Amino acid sequence: MSSRPVSPVTETIEKNPVLRRKMNRFGMSMFILSQVIPLIVLIDVRYLFVGLYVSPHLDQGVGLASALFMLLSMVVAWQVKTRAARGEDLTPRLKWVLLLGALALLALFYQWSWRLVSPADRFGEVYYTMTGFAVFYAVVGLVGLLSALSRARFQLPDPDDTWHLEAVSYLWTGIGLIWVLTYVVLFLI
Amino acid sequence: MAQVVSAPAPAPQARRAQWPPVLRGFLWAAIGFVVLNTIVDIVDPFRGHPFVTGPSATLGWVGAVVGWLLGVGVWEGVALPLFGYPSRWIEPSTGWRRYFAYSTDHKVIGLQYLGSAMGGFLIAGLIAMFMRIELMSDHLTIFHYPTNYLTAVGIHGTIMMFSVANVALLGGFGNYMVPIMIGARGTAFPKLSGISAWLVPAGILSVLFSPLLGAWTTGWRGYQPLASQDPNGILFYYLGVAALTTSTFIVALNMVTTIMFRRAPGMTWGRLPLFAWGQVTVGLLVLIWIPEIQATFVMGLLEKLVPFNFFTATGSVLSYLELFWIFGHPEVYIIAVPVFALWNEIIPVMSQKSLFAREWAVIGLVFVMLLSGLVWAHHLFTNMRNSEILPFAFFTEMISIPTGFAYMAAIGTMWKGRVRLTTPMLLVLMSMFNFLIGGLTGVFLADPVVNLQLHDTFWVVGHFHYTVIGSIVFTGLAAVYYWLPKMSGRMYSEFWGKFLAITLFIFFNATFSQFFLLGLHGMNRWVPAYPAYLQPMNFEVSIISFFLGLAFAGQFVHIIWAWVKGPKAADNPWDARTPEWFTASPPPRENFPVQPEIVSSLYIYGAQQPVAVQLPAEEELAAARDESLEPEGGSPHE
Numbered sequence: 043m044s045s046r047p048v049s050p051v052t053e054t055i056e057k058n059p060v061l062r063r064k065m066n067r068f069g070m071s072m073f074i075l076s077q078v079i080p081l082i083v084l085i086d087v088r089y090l091f092v093g094l095y096v097s098p099h100l101d102q103g104v105g106l107a108s109a110l111f112m113l114l115s116m117v118v119a120w121q122v123k124t125r126a127a128r129g130e131d132l133t134p135r136l137k138w139v140l141l142l143g144a145l146a147l148l149a150l151f152y153q154w155s156w157r158l159v160s161p162a163d164r165f166g167e168v169y170y171t172m173t174g175f176a177v178f179y180a181v182v183g184l185v186g187l188l189s190a191l192s193r194a195r196f197q198l199p200d201p202d203d204t205w206h207l208e209a210v211s212y213l214w215t216g217i218g219l220i221w222v223l224t225y226v227v228l229f230l231i
Numbered sequence: 232m233a234q235v236v237s238a239p240a241p242a243p244q245a246r247r248a249q250w251p252p253v254l255r256g257f258l259w260a261a262i263g264f265v266v267l268n269t270i271v272d273i274v275d276p277f278r279g280h281p282f283v284t285g286p287s288a289t290l291g292w293v294g295a296v297v298g299w300l301l302g303v304g305v306w307e308g309v310a311l312p313l314f315g316y317p318s319r320w321i322e323p324s325t326g327w328r329r330y331f332a333y334s335t336d337h338k339v340i341g342l343q344y345l346g347s348a349m350g351g352f353l354i355a356g357l358i359a360m361f362m363r364i365e366l367m368s369d370h371l372t373i374f375h376y377p378t379n380y381l382t383a384v385g386i387h388g389t390i391m392m393f394s395v396a397n398v399a400l401l402g403g404f405g406n407y408m409v410p411i412m413i414g415a416r417g418t419a420f421p422k423l424s425g426i427s428a429w430l431v432p433a434g435i436l437s438v439l440f441s442p443l444l445g446a447w448t449t450g451w452r453g454y455q456p457l458a459s460q461d462p463n464g465i466l467f468y469y470l471g472v473a474a475l476t477t478s479t480f481i482v483a484l485n486m487v488t489t490i491m492f493r494r495a496p497g498m499t500w501g502r503l504p505l506f507a508w509g510q511v512t513v514g515l516l517v518l519i520w521i522p523e524i525q526a527t528f529v530m531g532l533l534e535k536l537v538p539f540n541f542f543t544a545t546g547s548v549l550s551y552l553e554l555f556w557i558f559g560h561p562e563v564y565i566i567a568v569p570v571f572a573l574w575n576e577i578i579p580v581m582s583q584k585s586l587f588a589r590e591w592a593v594i595g596l597v598f599v600m601l602l603s604g605l606v607w608a609h610h611l612f613t614n615m616r617n618s619e620i621l622p623f624a625f626f627t628e629m630i631s632i633p634t635g636f637a638y639m640a641a642i643g644t645m646w647k648g649r650v651r652l653t654t655p656m657l658l659v660l661m662s663m664f665n666f667l668i669g670g671l672t673g674v675f676l677a678d679p680v681v682n683l684q685l686h687d688t689f690w691v692v693g694h695f696h697y698t699v700i701g702s703i704v705f706t707g708l709a710a711v712y713y714w715l716p717k718m719s720g721r722m723y724s725e726f727w728g729k730f731l732a733i734t735l736f737i738f739f740n741a742t743f744s745q746f747f748l749l750g751l752h753g754m755n756r757w758v759p760a761y762p763a764y765l766q767p768m769n770f771e772v773s774i775i776s777f778f779l780g781l782a783f784a785g786q787f788v789h790i791i792w793a794w795v796k797g798p799k800a801a802d803n804p805w806d807a808r809t810p811e812w813f814t815a816s817p818p819p820r821e822n823f824p825v826q827p828e829i830v831s832s833l834y835i836y837g838a839q840q841p842v843a844v845q846l847p848a849e850e851e852l853a854a855a856r857d858e859s860l861e862p863e864g865g866s867p868h869e
Contacts, residue, residue, distance in 0.1 A: 053496045054826055056416065065419055065492035072484055076518045080526035083554065087530070090550065091541065164546075167539045171530060193315030 059202065063127075066205055067212075074216035077179070081220055084175060085227050088168045094231065097165045099158040102229060108149035109225035112180075115142030116218030119211040126208035131199035133190060133207060139214055140187045146221065147180055169228060176217075176224045183217040186210040252332035256302030256429075263298025264291040285463045285536050288444060292470045296433050303429050304333025309422050324820050333429065335421035336820060340428045341407025342718070344398055344482075345711075347431040349787065351394035352704075354439060358387040360780050363773040365759050369766040380759035381448040382464065386438055388451030389468060392562070393475040394435050396699055399707045400569040401517075402428065402482045405510050408714060409486055411811040412504045414495025414829055414844070416821040419488035420481075427481035430474045437471030450757070452559065453528060455542035455551040459535045469532040476521050479565075483517035486510045495810065497829035502843075504809050504833055505586070508593050509572025512600040516565050519604075524558035527551070552611055560607035563698065564599055570666070570702040571637035572596060574659050577713050578644050579834050580807040581656040586834035587643030588636075595636025602630040612682045620679045627677035631670060638663065653805075654728030658709035661736045665701025669694055672747060687757070690750025696743045705739075708732070711790055716800030720816040723793035731785045738779035745772050809833050813844040 055062040119139045122132045150173060159166045190210045250258065268283060268291030277284055283291070301310060307320035322336070323329045329339050330346065362383055365374050374380040406428075410418050418424055441447065445462020453472070458465045490503070490511050503511075531551065533539050542551040571592075579586040586592065608615060608623040615623075641663065650656065672694040675681045685691060716722050745768065754765050761769070803812040810833075814823050823846065831843045 054416075055493060056826070061492060065488060068491060069419055069484060069488040072487065072518060076480070076484075076522050079519060079522040080529075083523055083526040087541065087550075090547065161537060161539075164540075167537075167541060170537075171533060171539070174533075175526075175529075189313045189315075193313075196315035196317075 063205060066209065070209055070212050074213070077216065077220065080175060081223060084168075084172050084224075088172065088227055092165045092168055095165055096229060097159050097163075097169070099160075100169070100229060101153055101156070101158065104149050104153045105225060105229045108146045108153070109222055109229075111142045111146035111149060112218045112221045112225075115139045115146065116215050116222070118142070119214040119218065123208050123211035123215060126204040126211065129202070129204055131204055131207060133194040133199070136187050136190055136207075136211065139211065140184065140191070143180060143184055143187070143214070143218075147177065147184075150177065172224050172228055176221045179217040179220055183210075183214045186213055251328075252303045256299045259298035259302035260295040260433075261298070263294030263296075265294075267291045267294030283444075285444075285466055288463060289466055289470065289532070289536060292437065292467065296430070296474060299433050300333075300426060300429055305426055305429075308333045308335070309426065333425050335425045337406045337410050337418045337421065337424065338718075338818060338822075340421075340424050341403050341405070343428040344402030344406055344431065345404070347428070347435065348395045348399040348403055348707075350432075351390045351398070351435050352783075353787070354435065355387045355390040355395065356780060356783060358383050358390075360777065362387065363776045366761075367766075367770045367773045369763050369769075370760050374759055376446070377759055378446040378448050378461075381450070381757060382442050382446040384757065385447055385450045385468065386441070389438050389472060390435055391699070392451050393472055393479075394431055394438075396566045396703050397475070397479045397562075398431055399703065400573070400710070401479060401486070401510070401513060401565075402431070404506070404573075404707075404710050404714070405482060405486050405569070407718065408811060409507050409510050410489055410493065411814065411818055411822050412809050413490060413493065413498050413507055414810045414823070414827045415489060415493035416823060416826065417493070418485050419493060420485045423481055424485045427478040427485075430478035430481075434471045434473075434475035434478065437467045437474060441465070441467035441471065443467075452555055453531055454555070455531050455534055456544070456548060458531055459538055459543070461535075463535075465535060466532065469528050469535075472528060473525060476525055479517055480521045480525075483514035483521070487514035487518065490514075495827050495829050498810075499829075502829055502832055504576060505572045505589075505592060505596075506569065506576045508596055509569040512596045513565050513568045516561050516568070516600055516603065520558045520561045520565070524555070527554040527558070530554075549611075549614060552614065553608070556607040556610045557604070558607075559610060561603040563695075564603035566699060566703050567634075567666070568596055568599055570662065570706040571599070571634070573706050573710055574637060574641050574663060575644070576809070577655055577659050577709060578641050579836065580713075580805045581651045581653060581659075582645050582648030583651075583806065583836050584644055584648035585836050586640060587646070588640050589834060591636045592640035595633040595640070598633035598636075599630060602626055602633065606630055609677055609682070612679050613686050617679075624677055624679055628674065631674065634670065638667075653712075654723065654725060654732055655709040655713035657729055657732050658705050658712065661732065662702055662705035662709065665697050665705060665739070668744075669697030669699075669701050672697065685750060687755055688750035689746045689754040689756065692756055693743050693746025693750060696746065700739065700743075705735075708735075708786060713805070714811075715790070715793060715797075716804050717811055717816050717818070719794045719797070720800055721793055721795075721797035722800040722804065723789065723797055727789050731782060731789055735779070735782040735786060738775055738782050741775045742772055742779050745775075808836070808843050810844045813846070 053061070055065055115138070118135055122135050122139065125132050154170075154173075159169050161167065161170050187210055190207055193206060249255070268287040271287035271290045272282065272284070275286060304320070307318050308322070311318040311320075322334060323332075324336075329336070330342055334340055334343070361373065362380070365372060365380055371377070371380070374383065406418070406424060410416075441464040443464070444467055445464040447458065447461040447465040447468055449458045449461065449465065449468070453465065453468055458468075487510075490507050494503070530539075530541055534541055540546045542548055575586060575592050605626040606623060608619065609627045612620055612623075672690070676685060676691065676694060712723055712728055749765065749768055749772070752765060752768070754761060754769070800816060802816055805812070810827055810829065811818070813827065825846050828845045828847065829843060830845050833843050835843075
């Protein structure tokens with residue numbers, strides 16, 4: 043490879059906040075994409091062990107309500123994410139995301155608490171494992187949302203520094219997607 | 232930067248006397264364990280059971296790891312700022328104490344990883360010595376039950392694979408060297424990286440102390456349904472591996488993003504150092520396969536804990552094997568690809584000759600990565616139909632072709648070069664030889680007919696020790712010697728380096744080459760008692776293996792001596808051309824005084840050799856001026 047003359051140093055993240063933000067988004071995208079792989083494993087397991095069977099003991103209404111809460115929270119989170127990417131601070135809307143996410147979790151816990159699906163049968167094993175994964179991600183996401191709300195109590199909005207807001211809402215969108223896909227695979231197909 | 236609503240945070244004051252972070256980590260880990268263990272006992276009581284049950288130990292472990300991480304400094308460094316609270320945390324920029332606390336300096340993190348890998352290697356190596364003592368006799372001696380022996384084998388394998396092989400070159404040299412090699416002044420996610428380094432000791436200790444909850448017999452693979460029949464020790468295997476693989480995952484995420492976005496101006500993909508290429512390719516492997524095995528291990532954990540029946544006779548026993556090995560074979564290349572990259576990083580420097588067929592060396596790394604996901608079922612030839620065997624046998628033999636590219640580039644570079652037979656070069660050549668033996672014996676195993684005969688014999692054990700130790704440990708040691716002057720500013724003794732390398736090579740080959748013969752004679756794996764006719768050879772192999780252990784210990788003593796007492800090294804003792812040699816030794820906090828620029832290829836030697844790295848003079852002057860205006864004592868790091 044041949045030599046070339048020295049060019050002005052402008053291509054580093056220290057001097058280029060746009061590049062820094064791209065870097066952060068890339069990292070978060072890679073993380074979310076990588077977490078699709080456990081979902082693929084679980085979907086494989088679902089069809090391997092129970093085929094298309096859906097337990098009649100599942101409460102379809104509660105399952106649907108839980109998925110809808112999560113879907114709504116995703117929509118709001120995506121709004122927050124896209125606006126944060128443009129430098130707008132919609133932190134208060136994260137309270138709605140948090141509330142809807144918590145409702146989705148509560149609906150699922152309600153379903154769990156009835157134990158209508160037995161963990162001792164094959165569908166139950168798949169059901170509790172898949173929903174357990176979704177709950178784990180959701181709890182991590184809720185901690186992230188709480189951190190953004192907590193930070194807002196101490197710091198004034200800064201249009202140049204909305205990455206944290208973008209990050210938690212982006213993460214929550216990914217988690218919501220996993221949740222909704224889990225619902226579709228377990229309850230519908 | 233965001234503005235703070237409340238009164239401005241007070242200026243950093245002298246640090247309050249507090250517990251050393253590691254000690255505090257242990258204390259908080261103990262508290263975390265007891266608290267969560269007790270909560271589980273209260274919520275889910277099992278009358279008549281002891282205080283520590285399977286479920287309580289599992290959630291207790293989660294509390295312990297969280298406590299451990301917070302205790303070593305994540306509380307002040309990450310948790311408080313994450314929630315917007317003011318933090319008094321100040322990252323020390325000098326002194327040995329920074330290596331024993333949470334840090335965001337990638338060089339400190341790299342050394343933490345290397346220290347953990349070395350600790351893991353010594354622990355697992357010591358356990359191997361116990362295994363060889365046992366195998367000196369054809370009946371049980373120091374282990375009272377076969378399960379105890381199998382637990383030792385499992386701990387040895389798990390620590391070696393997940394905390395040494397996965398950690399030394401990726402977490403260790405990856406974190407330390409790659410940012411400097413690409414001309415960056417830091418990594419993409421320093422806070423995340425600082426956390427991940429402390430997951431390794433947590434994982435090692437979890438696996439090491441797993442027998443407290445009972446013996447486990449599955450080896451490093453956590454095989455189900457065997458694992459579910461074991462006592463609760465297997466839980467800490469799954470949990471420890473979860474911590475270790477999470478750490479590897481974070482390293483990969485950080486390295487791939489760093490290489491994508493923090494390359495110096497002029498550091499094009501065509502100029503990227505080979506070791507950085509190795510990190511990108513391995514990073515992608517890790518990002519795909521580590522989440523896969525983590526999901527599998529969570530299912531294994533639930534299988535034991537709940538219990539479920541995914542992998543019992545009423546479920547699908549074969550599914551666990553498939554889910555494990557679809558990760559397990561790429562894992563071999565997660566280990567090997569950075570090794571190939573390092574060969575071709577060190578050889579041009581030591582030969583002072585331009586890297587031969589650089590593009591093919593890179594293509595080889597990429598194709599090894601791609602093919603590594605297509606060979607895994609050769610571990611299951613004994614469980615498969617003939618029609619299923621063929622494609623996996625084919626791809627297993629095919630993967631030797633891109634592997635050969637690494638050899639081709641290395642040999643072509645040495646060809647007619649002025650090879651300097653320094654200690655790192657010697658170790659690289661030894662590593663190439665060892666990996667060749669591992670590869671050739673692997674070709675036998677790729678052949679289904681031979682495989683069915685050699686399956687689960689010591690031939691396989693010899694093969695993978697040649698492949699893994701032969702590659703990662705010999706090349707890892709070469710990397711330590713090669714970069715020792717950079718990391719410590721000191722030089723090792725060439726005499727002792729070579730003497731110990733040759734000793735290591737002789738004892739390594741004398742030990743593991745005989746594993747092939749033992750295997751051919753019918754010595755099975757996983758057995759502490761075996762037919763009497765195999766005893767004399769096993770006895771002799773054990774004696775040699777003790778010398779091998781001493782040779783490894785000698786290496787570590789020499790390296791530590793050189794690090795502390797070795798003579799001062801020149802800035803660029805090897806006349807290397809990659810950017811890490813264009814800064815001070817050891818490098819400053821931000822690696823370079825100013826942002827460097829890369830203006831030509833890093834692997835051109837000889838008469839046409841241009842200077843590859845430039846530091847803009849005006850920026851250097853400005854940096855020197857700023858430094859002279861700065862108050863002494865350093866500044867708190869964000």
